[in-house]
Amino acid sequence: MKKTLGVDAFKWRGRNCRVFRGLIAASLYNDLSQNETQTLQEHLASCPSCRSQAAALDRLAKFIPVTAPALDQDLWPAIRRAIRRAHQRNYGPIRLSWAAGLAVGLCIAAAAAVTYGFYRTYNTHGDAVIAGAALPLENDLAAVADMIKDHDYVSAYRRLEKAIEASPGSPLAAEAQVQLADLAYSKLNWYPEAYDAYDRLVRDHSKFCTLTECISRHELLDEARALDYAPLYALDAARRAGDNSFSRLESVLARYPGTLVASLAAEDMARQSLDKGAEPAGETHVAAMERAKRRCTNPVAIARLKLEIGHIYMRELNDAAMARSFYAEVANFEDKTLATLAEGSLAALEKPVLTGAE
């Protein structure tokens, strides 16, 4: 499953730091165990970027006022009246419950008929399926896997969508939801559907969302949503543009500075400039970015890549001096979004160490 969900771009950036995000948040509210506090302190001592992030979030948490708006009346009398009215309605017509019983009975009969038909269909396909033995969704997932093999992604999506709705609470629900979200995102590029699918995954199956791809994609889609997913569609078009791909990626980078999509485009450009077979780590990564930068003609794209190179120096190579020089160049850049980001990174380099919440 990991393989199909892989987004290389996210693996490159601050992979190890992701583990500490939750701890940073919890530390702001003094909600950490002693062990966790120690682990976090050790990490913060050695990681300027998490340190500055923690300091910034700490300022935010202290800034948002917690004083509660006061209630100036007793709600009980109105609530008591409302409950009484509801009781009177419910105890009124007895015939209603008969009707309800009949309706429920009909529903059960209908569901049974549908299920029976469903198994019959399946048994004609494969004799391995024993009626009653398969979990809800199990057959669907198998059928969907076949459709994906045949590149029939639309049918696969529709089938899964229906199946998930029909089997709430199935032990396979989370797996099906991951599959659905991935289909929408990476196979069909249906971003609004993908957003909904990842949002539901994050909400209903949060255990599965420890997969960083889920959270990264949810974050990415959430951001692109504000622009009606235009950045993602542009990125797709650029990736598919063959020989023109590099220059198209460059314009995506320039058009959406400071977004997660721009980071993906930057990584793609770096990958296109990478020596064949080279592992994109540390110095090789910087070299590929530098090569991508040299091929760029658009000033915004160049500035954006400089910022990325600064981040790599900071996060992967622990070279604050080099990072500072790259950030400083971008901080003087005329595009305000990028200049602000660079100033933020510079400020993060200079800020004093945070020592936990008070």
Next chain:
Amino acid sequence: MNLDEKDWQSLEDRELALALKRGEAKAFEELVRRHQGRVYAVAYRLTGNREDALDVAQDSLIKAYQRIDAWQPTGSFLPWLLRLTTNQAIDFLRRRKRQRHEQLDETFIRDSEHAPIEPSIMDTDQRVRAQEIDERVRQALVVLSETQRTVFVLRHFEGLQLTEIANELGCTVGSVKVHLFRALKKLKKELGDLYEKNPGG
């Protein structure tokens, strides 16, 4: 159970909720009196005005009464109640947004003929400033996903423990922490201009 006012007041939330499950209406009265302030506070933070907050608070408490069977005695009562309130408020906001969209079509032409409303006159009064901040925070909360919003409201404003929230949402403490982090990160983006200008608030 035949208890007078004082006896009800001495019971823990849990015992009251269990009594309510058994059908003791008096237990519910005590729960309402005890928690209506917090329910209202959550509703107010999400809806942003007194009238809507009163409606949402009242509906949430009625819903709690109707759905008490869904409350699991393995968890605490207050997190359950407050989560129900955030859901109720989110539904309310969604309905309000839809209604506004519908009204917009009718009023758009009429409104666009008028000059835009002047921004309220800024004065140095602390109260006005506080209201302004509250309003900005409320607008920023809308940007969060529903889970992020629930986690943030329950932790930041209501001071619930992360374990309580995790238990209530049926997920791990680890993922609650990540939701909280992401909520903070988004809020930082939304409110950065406000608090970076005014360090210390």
